[in-house]
Structure formats: structure tokens, C-alpha cells
Amino acid sequence: MDKSLELSESQIKGFVNLLKDSEEKVLSLMAQQVSNMSPDSLKMIEDLAQKSNDVDLLDNWYHASRLSLKYMIEDWKRLHRQDLERGLFLISRIYTPYLNEQRYTEILDSYANRAAEKLSTKSTSDEAVEAINKVLFEEERFSGNQANYYDIRNNFIHTVIDTKLGNPIVLSSIYMLVAKRLKVPVSGIGAPGHFIVKFADQLIDPFFSGRRITKEECVIRAQELSVFWRDEYLDPIEDSFIIARCIRNLIAIYKRNNELDKASDVSELLKLI
Numbered sequence: 001m002d003k004s005l006e007l008s009e010s011q012i013k014g015f016v017n018l019l020k021d022s023e024e025k026v027l028s029l030m031a032q033q034v035s036n037m038s039p040d041s042l043k044m045i046e047d048l049a050q051k052s053n054d055v056d057l058l059d060n061w062y063h064a065s066r067l068s069l070k071y072m073i074e075d076w077k078r079l080h081r082q083d084l085e086r087g088l089f090l091i092s093r094i095y096t097p098y099l100n101e102q103r104y105t106e107i108l109d110s111y112a113n114r115a116a117e118k119l120s121t122k123s124t125s126d127e128a129v130e131a132i133n134k135v136l137f138e139e140e141r142f143s144g145n146q147a148n149y150y151d152i153r154n155n156f157i158h159t160v161i162d163t164k165l166g167n168p169i170v171l172s173s174i175y176m177l178v179a180k181r182l183k184v185p186v187s188g189i190g191a192p193g194h195f196i197v198k199f200a201d202q203l204i205d206p207f208f209s210g211r212r213i214t215k216e217e218c219v220i221r222a223q224e225l226s227v228f229w230r231d232e233y234l235d236p237i238e239d240s241f242i243i244a245r246c247i248r249n250l251i252a253i254y255k256r257n258n259e260l261d262k263a264s265d266v267s268e269l270l271k272l273i
Helices: 009-018 024-034 039-052 055-079 084-095 101-117 125-139 157-163 168-181 215-224 239-256 260-270
Strands: 186-191 194-199 202-205 211-213
Touching: 009 024, 009 039, 024 055, 039 055, 055 084, 055 260, 084 101, 084 157, 084 168, 084 239, 101 125, 101 157, 101 168, 125 168, 157 168, 168 186, 168 194, 168 239, 186 215, 186 239, 194 215, 239 260
Parallel strands: none
Antiparallel strands: 186 194, 194 202, 202 211
């Protein structure tokens, strides 16, 4: 991420002028450049595009941004498929194309460092889990957004970090990323209707402030959804499946909000996973 290209003001204006050209080949080349640009440069391009009030230019910027994201997801799948953090940041670019990933990486680092400060060289993994819970749920006050479950911001790691509110899968992912930094083996569990995490034989629910839950509770939830229970539901799932599930959540919310064009666009990204 540090190799991002920082454009000068004249280069940015030149790029925006090129967005007036809607030829697919030109937009494809511009999308490749977008993938390498710094967050500040991307933000300036977006601001200029918005101020232009040029519908065609705005459409071309949207198209170039989506095409750029497509290229980045293809690279992720090919090179970093089990890099959950990178995959989540790519999803965040659906909402914020000029995302500053480094800023949020450093915030996740700080959570892990604060948890580590509560431990000693003799601390056990169980104590590390308690330290993670204390930082995320007592100090930072992360919680599930029960009042507005379908708020689109619940689905992106950067907005969840900003608001401290999220859906089960993104809150669980943040938990997993902090645990990974501490070398604590926490896995994602895609139980029917509710994503949780697993440490050793413990099931933890980040949506409800890290509450321990039982297998029986998971079975009851599945039954409420008319899903036949299988013990495999409590097996860890791969990062690529977590990313796919995040995208499916977005598609469902866009459809719920009757934003069918956005649902269609995101559906195209799902095909790449």
C-alpha cells in the first residue's frame, strides 16, 4: 500500500479530463492506474468529478472505479486468497473508493498492541482472548448494530471501526484480525443466520460483545430458520468464503433498498471470488 502513486494537481486535473472519454479501452487503462493511486489522489479525483456536474464524466469515474476494484479482486484471488484483511479492505472500496487502508491497518495494530500490554510472557491463549474482549468490547465498545441492522455501513470494516457498530461477520472479522496479530488461533464460523468465532472449544459472539454461546443456541437459531442442523456448521471456514458471504450480505441489502444497479454491480464482483 505504501507504493501508492501520488499525483500532482495538474496530473489529477488531466486525469479527470480524460474521464470525459467513455471509450472502454481508455477507461480500462485508467482503471489500471486507479489501482495504484494514493488515497489522497483518489479523493481529489472524486471531488473534482462530483463538482463537474457532468453526468457522463461521473458515470465514467464510477465505471473506472468499479473496473479498478475488479482488477484488484482478481489479483487478491490469485495472490492473496487467504488474506482476510486485504479482502475486507477491497470490499470497503465499494463504499469508499479512496480508502486509506494504512490508517485502518494501524488502528487494528493498536488494538492488538493494547491487548498485548495486558499480558505477560506466561499468559495463556485464554488470557489473550480475555484481553482482546476487554479492548474491543469494554474499551472501544464495539457492538452489534441491533437498532439499524441493515445500515449499509455495518458491512464495511472501515466504517465499523469508525462507528464501533457492525453486523456479525464484520465484527467477527475484526476480532479474528486482532487475534491473528497476537498469534491466537481464532476461526470464523458461518453458523446459519449468525456469524461467530471459535477459539479452542469456545464459541464467541462478537455481535453481542464477545458473549460465550453454546452449540445448543446455534442449533435453536438454525431451527428457527427452518435449517436442518449439521455439526459441520461449526467447522472453521476459509477467508475466501468469508469475503463471499460479506458480498452476499451487500447484495441482499442493496436489493432490500431497491438499489438494483448497485446489487447488480456487486453481484459481478461475487463472481470473481
